[in-house]
Amino acid sequence: MNVTIKDVAKRAGVSPSTVSRVLSNHPRISRETSQKVRDIMEEMGYHPNMMAKSLVSKTTETICVILPKPAEELFLNLFFMELIRGIVTQANRSGYDVLISSGGSEKEEVEAVSRLLNGRRVDGAILLYSRQDDAVVDYLKANEYPFVLIGRSEKYPDLLSVDTDNVQAAYDATKHLITFGHERIGFVSGPPNLMVSQDRLKGYGQALADAGLTMRKEWIVEGEFLQESGYRAMSFFMNLPERPTALVIVDDIVAFGVLRGLNELGYKVPQDVSIISFNNISLSELSNPPLSSVDIGIYNLGYTASQALIQSIRNPNEKGRPSRYIIPHRLMIRESSMHSAPK
Amino acid sequence: MNVTIKDVAKRAGVSPSTVSRVLSNHPRISRETSQKVRDIMEEMGYHPNMMAKSLVSKTTETICVILPKPAEELFLNLFFMELIRGIVTQANRSGYDVLISSGGSEKEEVEAVSRLLNGRRVDGAILLYSRQDDAVVDYLKANEYPFVLIGRSEKYPDLLSVDTDNVQAAYDATKHLITFGHERIGFVSGPPNLMVSQDRLKGYGQALADAGLTMRKEWIVEGEFLQESGYRAMSFFMNLPERPTALVIVDDIVAFGVLRGLNELGYKVPQDVSIISFNNISLSELSNPPLSSVDIGIYNLGYTASQALIQSIRNPNEKGRPSRYIIPHRLMIRESSMHSAPK
DNA sequence: CGATTGGAGTCAAACGTTTGCACAATATTA
DNA sequence: TAATATTGTGCAAACGTTTGACTCCAATCG
Missing domain, CATH: 3.40.50.2300 (Response regulator)
Structure with a gap:
């Protein structure tokens, strides 16, 4: 029922792969074909299916924000709103979506994180708090998932993090x-x-x-x-x-x-x-x-965190980038x- | 590299379909097999790939929240935080994730919504405002996507909505x-x-x-x-x-x-x-x-909106449910x- | 006792993309 | 002019699930 890449391909008289390459601006597609395909996509109302895309590319262009214990309680503070505002703004600018997840107990938090990351629903996470000793941090670190801390970890001092002095x-x-x-x-x-x-x-x-x-x-x-x-x-x-x-x-x-x-x-x-x-x-x-x-600079903390996370997702082991960002107060x-x- | 359903199947000596059916509690799987498969999943650290699942099931178990124009500006009000708090809490309870999307211009909002819904990234949307005449509402309605309005629409009085009198x-x-x-x-x-x-x-x-x-x-x-x-x-x-x-x-x-x-x-x-x-x-x-x-009752508005949306996603054309919920003040x-x- | 029913699984196609490889046609080089 | 590079495209295999149709076997029925 929905327009797929194949429908577009058929109508344009090219192969699905060509359509896909048009979509990703592959260099070896001629101006001409590209234009024709684009016109047809427009005309047919084509929208790429993100699930299919994610399945093969193993990337979701989504990050998640882990809220401190019960979203219900701590959400009351304008502080988090402001943080999220910074995160969402930056993420959207970089073409990423943001998923909000609120934990219950620390154990539930680990489960949520595991479900989201292992289930390939998101590419990375931002933790909006820093407890002295945190099971979620341990988990993320052990599994080598990209994540950034707002605050700092005593246990792992050079975790990617954004903080105030x-x-x-x-x-x-x-x-x-x-x-x-x-x-x-x-x-x-x-x-x-x-x-x-x-x-x-x-x-x-x-x-x-x-x-x-x-x-x-x-x-x-x-x-x-x-x-x-x-x-x-x-x-x-x-x-x-x-x-x-x-x-x-x-x-x-x-x-x-x-x-x-x-x-x-x-x-x-x-x-x-x-x-x-x-x-x-x-x-x-x-x-x-x-x-x-x-x-x-709460907004800035969030903005920077999102930026740092997305960088680290896009470029997993690039050297020479700071692992700790200090936002001036x-x-x-x-x-x-x-x-x-x-x- | 990641444990898939096939790996589990192989180890358990059953077919992938059986594993899948165990996962979804299919009635025709014996207690015995079910238990064995579950044990092996646990042992191997299996986590279902949501992207693959969504691709075939055409459902993402995710809803999105559309924020009024620039998240940057209007987010300043604790009102939205409280609303989101209600939404996230309810959604998580129902097993849904929540995606936050902040628009820019009205046109950008439509694009975002179109990308998310058409791209099958989310199953439905909650709109956190009600303008007198809204392109986003027109779009959602025209495409018959599930959505709920916090507030009301003048143009379409019996849209699914949650409101104060x-x-x-x-x-x-x-x-x-x-x-x-x-x-x-x-x-x-x-x-x-x-x-x-x-x-x-x-x-x-x-x-x-x-x-x-x-x-x-x-x-x-x-x-x-x-x-x-x-x-x-x-x-x-x-x-x-x-x-x-x-x-x-x-x-x-x-x-x-x-x-x-x-x-x-x-x-x-x-x-x-x-x-x-x-x-x-x-x-x-x-x-x-x-x-x-x-x-x-802001929290309640959000909570109810999420509930109404998820109901309508799960049961698209069930009759006899109210289309307008009024939260007491x-x-x-x-x-x-x-x-x-x-x- | 042959036919029917029901339980427990397996098979294979489908979902909509991406991408390495192959290939033809054209352009460039020596 | 032959050899080589480049450009533009197609083929088909993957990605990890779900699910309708089918099979096999044992139990039940008339």
């Missing part, structure tokens, strides 16, 4: 607060098994150390990338006998939770407590007061941290 | 403001060619009419689903000789823009101006003041509209 970024953010005279600076972290949490904590610690300030356990709180975590962290800090006057927060959404809590308790930001967070999602500047945030200082430390 | 929702929101004594109520709309803009405007008008209030042209402003639009609309309203005391705003993001503007000009919300908007994205309650918003009244009209 999170240590430096946290250093900069903390330093900024120190410059405003803060000496009691708290840190609201994410899940401790994520590399990003670890790296940012490290940068925070270094900045304190360089300023001769001591890092205090009770000023560090771990949580999820959710508002509630911020809210809880805030309550904890504010009940301390000695309260921080400024906070570095791993994620904007978490910072929103902190902000909400401070508002409720009647603390003024930035007069009583200064705040700076990470990611600079588009809503950061909308909060009240506008949120200082480290812009890490930038402090966006807004009202939430524009105030010197209270006495 | 936007007229009613806007009616309810406006009514709510009227109840608080407002008589000068403005409306900030979206692009006029979107059905959602039209429907909400209509509901707004009806509520005014039912309350004996007149709808005034200068109190209606159109824009995009972007903050800037809200900001601009706000400036416009506030420069009017007779200013509205309350606003109905088509989208939360737009409302954020309005809020920012009002803050800057020193107007108090809700004391000077009350505000209610639509969609209730997760950040609505975080703004200052928290935003009243009509919750339209609910007013989430928060501080931004909890104040009676100023004198």
Whole structure:
């Protein structure tokens, strides 16, 4: 029922192979034949069957994006949207489609990845997170499938990956607060098994150390990338006998939770407590007061990841390409941290 | 190099067809054989090649999501993330994969859709918007491809679609403001060619009419689903000789823009101006003041759309199923509209 | 007891491409 | 002018499945 390459061939009075070669711009096809075939394809409404093509070429021109555990939960953060936006845009530009896959448990994730890659449904994968130790990474690496990590792997340091210099970024953010005279600076972290949490904590610690300030356990709180975590962290800090006057927060959404809590308790930001967070999602500047945030170029992270992956698919073992791309970050200082430390 | 059905067959001492039938739980395979084959598949690490399967079965178990014009722009709204979250979750549960495709111009969209459907890369599509007159819809309908609309089509009223009762929702929101004594109520709309803009405007008008209030042209402003639009609309309203005391705003993001503007000009919300908007994205309650918003169950819209699409793919012309699903909405009244009209 | 039924598998064609090899015709070279 | 290269095309085998038709064998039936 559907127009195939053979139908076109018949009508054009050539062989199917010729039609196929026209399609792939084979050099040994004459201008004339090529044009004739193209006209007929147009006329008959021919569209190549990608499945047949993939079957023989062993390539699907599709990549997949593996979302952190339950798409249902973590998807709430604008962060992923922005990442996906970058990935899809770049992939489409390179002629690739993007498949979204959300895992459940880590085991299910491995199964999904295995199904997609082994089943030749996609050519490669992008992982949108970096856990300290990850079965999916192990699997992909063991099977030598092309993939790129957004973040980094502790276990395999030279995996293809796109990342922020999170240590430096946290250093900069903390330093900024120190410059405003803060000496009691708290840190609201994410899940401790994520590399990003670890790296940012490290940068925070270094900045304190360089300023001769001591890092205090009770000023560090771990949580999820959710508002509630911020809210809880805030309550904890504010009940301390000695309260921080400024906070570095791993994620904007978490910072929103902190902000909400401070508002409720009647603390003024930035007069009583200064705040700076990470990611600079588009809503950061909308909060009240506008949120200082480290812009890490999320879109760019996604865009670059897609580019790196597709390169590595097209050219599996080309040497001389970096395996780690660091996207520059930038402090966006807004009202939430524009105030010197209270006495 | 990769394990195929033939390899398994050989090792198991059966024919490839038997292996295939084991895979699809064909009734005429004995328990015994089935178990033996399964064991061998496991042992050899067999994974079915989806491309080969799709080629013959003419089905891909994949659906695609068509994003409104440039993924680059409109993706900024959490709304889409939430929709996609619902779609992906449901699709995965039904054993389907999801392909994301972002269009450029309307013409490019048609091309993308044509490439995906005609190229047998996907089995159906979900359109995340409803324009008044849409070439993509025309195309899909003309070619009888399975698809579902999030929203509605004016041209073809009984297309498979999932929607909010936007007229009613806007009616309810406006009514709510009227109840608080407002008589000068403005409306900030979206692009006029979107059905959602039209429907909400209509509901707004009806509520005014039912309350004996007149709808005034200068109190209606159109824009995009972007903050800037809200900001601009706000400036416009506030420069009017007779200013509205309350606003109905088509989208939360737009409302954020309005809020920012009002803050800057020193107007108090809700004391000077009350505000209610639509969609209730997760950040609505975080703004200052928290935003009243009509919750339209975005996740549910996506979830239902995916479900409806997959049903219609699996069972093309089953009768007796609704073609239009209406997801219930609910007013989430928060501080931004909890104040009676100023004198 | 010959004929029928049913169960468990096998055979081979099909799905729509790509691609290495072969071949004829023409062009280039020595 | 013969030998060689180049250009344009066709042939047929692959790619890894699914599936309708067929076979074989044992059990059941009239």
